[in-house]
Amino acid sequence: MVLFCKRFTVLLVAWVLPATLSFPQFQSLVPNGNKVPHPCSEGAWSAVGHVNPEGGHLRNAFGNDFAALGMVWSETICQADSDGDGRTNGEELGDPNCTWSQGQALTAPATGHPGVCEPMDDERCKGKNDWVVCNKQTELECDVxxxxxxxxxxxxxxxxxxxxxxxxxxxxxxxxxxxxxxxxxxxxxxxxxxxxxxxxxxxxxxxxxxxxxxxxxxxxxxxxxxxxxxxxxxxxxxxxxxxxxxxxxxxxxxxxxxxxxxxxxxxxxxxxxxxxxxxxxxxxxxxxxxxxAGTLWLGQMFFEIPPETPETNVYGVCTSECTSKIFTENLTIFGATNHMHMLGIRGKVEHYRSGERVGFITNDSHYTYDSPVQHSFDVPVVVRPGDELRTTCTFNSEGVDKSTFFGKGSHDEMCFVFVKYYPKQKARIQQCLSFKELSMCSSFPETADLFPGGFKGCNIAQFTSITNPATLSMVFQIQTKCRPDICTQECKNTIRKLRQHPCLKEDVWEYIKFFLMEEKTQSNLGLDIGKLLVLYSVCDLQLGKEIGHNEITTEASTKRTTATLNTDTIRNATSPETSQPASCPKCPPTHLSVCNSASRTPTPFRALVAVLVSVVDLFRT
Incomplete structure (x- = not known):
């Protein structure tokens, strides 16, 4: 069925790691590269050319200059003043006369950071260090x-x-x-x-x-x-x-x-x-x-960040319909924190009432993963039932040559905001998130009765209960009519009929799959969710053709639909370097983890399953 590349970004780590994380090899290319002082602490700024002290794709002013000059320490880069603080890069790195060469020992220490204008409070540095977030606090400070x-x-x-x-x-x-x-x-x-x-x-x-x-x-x-x-x-x-x-x-x-x-x-x-x-x-x-107190989650649970893009905005909305039904009285917000990973550069939550913006819950114009801002309010913000909370996360993927998806890995991305409020009892649920364009507030058992129409007509809590007779009937039909290796006529007829159910349509089904696989569940009745989804998806290609989807090439159709695929064909469908199904890179993060299995153990059966299901989304969009 469909989650096979849910964690594809994690699988790519072996490819992208050398390009994005191996900053130690670059430290040796500049004088005192491993001893550049951190302007906010007594430690070192390990990745001198990067915005993030620990390394990453975004470069600071010195990193941009160094890259433009071929990543070689020369008199030109030495005499330049990348950060505009009046001192040359060589002076700040302990090579004022520009005589150092790679491998040579230095007696003079680095006295500053060539990418950070210092002193940071100097007039000439105004506006140049907005990306640097200093947290001078060394210990937790609370009156209590x-x-x-x-x-x-x-x-x-x-x-x-x-x-x-x-x-x-x-x-x-x-x-x-x-x-x-x-x-x-x-x-x-x-x-x-x-x-x-x-x-x-x-x-x-x-x-x-x-x-x-x-x-x-x-x-x-x-x-x-x-x-x-x-x-x-x-x-x-x-x-x-x-x-x-x-x-x-x-x-x-x-x-x-x-x-x-x-x-x-x-x-x-x-x-x-x-x-x-x-x-x-x-x-x-x-x-x-x-x-x-309680914590309310805001944000978006499904998105793709294209590669090499300076700004991608991701939106999540806690709608007025949701707040009018999940909040029984006013909530008082006393704190909030944006949460993204390494590509996040800005984040905000806008507070709307009757269509008009009344303020911000968060508004980080310069977000960095390693220095999150914990917003607190001396005068707490009151959110009423019927108000709307709009989350925007902005990402910069310059230097990243693959799409990045929502996921739990460090090289996946997230778009969450954790909002602290009171009284806890006045919110029926603790999450008001989006999944694509869907508002998830109607998907919880605690709120199902408040939304008569369900989640686009689907009562998710009921549908995903293995004790529900209708669900049990569907499971029985899939298990008895379908095989994992070939689309039989009886399976195709069964799946065609089942897909009329509102819970098995479009984004609602994508949402259900996502959370079924996140649970990685084998139910109390011994039901293997992953195997069930494989059975359900085996006829996707044929059913897609029936409804007029002809995007698949003849070559792809031949390789992915024939039940008698030989071992050579299966090997051709994987990358020789990674044993990764060739079609996986564009799989969105709601695909079955068979792709993961195939990459670890490229047996013919697993590879067959992977190529069969990797085209599912082409027929569901």
Whole structure:
């Protein structure tokens, strides 16, 4: 069916890594390249030519000049003043006489950053360093931390080896130590290995926890089906979070009795010798505050960023229809944080009422992943039922030669905003996201009754329940009428009929597939979701032709529809260098992970499945 390249950007990491991340090899090309002082801290700016200190596709002024001159240290680049601060690049890098050559030892240290105008508060630097976000704060600062009634507990992962892969999500669920009600009022990270920890999320568990406690396990973007309420966020560059004096996240017998911590490891160079035992400290008080806090997710769950594009805007809307139904009373917003990955350059949430903009929740004109801005409001923002919240994320993909999709990997992208509000009880759900043009607020069991028309006529909660008789009937028909290797007439007839169901049409079906595969679920009845979707998709090519879709070439049709494909044909459908199905690069992120399987183990059957299903979207657009 259809998710085969859901995480395609992650699969591409082996190709793009040398071009985008291997800045150590460039450090040796300039004097003191590994010792360039960071203007915001006592450390070094590792990737001297890049906007991000850790490297990435966007270059700063010095990086642009150095690249334009052939990436060679010469008298020309040495005598230039790339950042316009009155000192030459050579002076700032410890080679004032421009005599240094590669491999030569230097006695003079680097005294400045050739891409950052310094001193940063100098008049001549005005407007030149807007892209530099300095966080001078070294420790979390909250008034409540000095209160004698404030206590804390730590949730730490046991120290263990980090997998030698670019992206790993690991989770742990613990029971909160206090039985009586208390409020979480702050949190701070406990980072053991800063080379690998990308972010930490803390979820409150509202349902029955079935996982073994205090035991790490690999997880997805969601820690657990029982633990979905986001109550804490830490991202690289943050010192932690302080809650509003009037609100806290309720823990204990009338709140969350268990919490889950999700940690995202990013092992850029796939080292096999990294270990980590990071975690988070939870500060709480038994003196309850006036309100329980909640976190509302805004943003977009499906998008593509084209390559080599200076600006791509991605939009998500929490519509007035959604807020009028999911908010039972006014919400008071006291904080918000934009979240994108390395391509993000701007982010904002606009607040509309009756069609008129009344203000901004966030408005980061210069967003950088490693220095996120935590917006807080001395005068909280009030959002009423019927208001609209419009999210815009702007990305720059210059220097990236492949499309980038939404996904959980570090080299995928995200467009989220985490909005803290109170009272928690006045919002029926904690998410008001978009999936393409669809508003997801009607897709939750808690809100299904509020939207009689469902999700474009589909009651998703009912449809995706394996105990639903209609769903069970569909599953039975697919399993008994279809084979994974060939489109039979009885399968085609069955699928043609099933596709009249509103839940199996267009974007609604794309949405359902996305989350089915994100769960990576085998149901309690032993149902393998991935195999079921393969069966469902086996006749896509033939059904597409029936409705007049003729975009597929004769060669593609021959290779991908014949049940008697030989091994040589299957090999031809994959890249010889990567064993990756050749059609995968343009698969959007809602395709089955058979593409992943084929790339790891290119057996004839897996490759056959991959080429059969990689064309599905050509017939669904």
């Amino acid at each position: 931390l000095g209160d004698s009634e404030t206590q804390f507990f730590d949730v730490k992962f046991p120290k263990r080896k980090v997998p030698a892969q670019e992206t790993t999500y690991t989770c742990i669920i613990v029971e909160v130590p206090e039985v009586e009600d208390h409020h979480m009022v702050a949190n701070k990270p406990l980072i053991d290995n800063e080379k690998v920890v990308h972010h930490l999320l803390v979820y409150g568990c509202g349902g029955k926890v079935r996982r073994k406690l205090n035991t790490p396990y690999e997880c997805g973007m969601e820690a657990s089906a029982a633990c979905r309420d986001l109550i804490g966020v830490w991202g690289f560059g943050s010192k932690g979070e302080c809650m509003h004096p009037d609100a806290g996240f309720r823990l204990g017998k009338n709140g969350y009795t268990h919490i889950a911590v999700q940690m995202h490891w990013t092992n850029k160079h796939q080292h096999s010798d990294y270990y980590d035992g990071s975690g988070i400290r939870i500060f709480y008080t038994k003196t309850l505050r006036l309100h329980d």
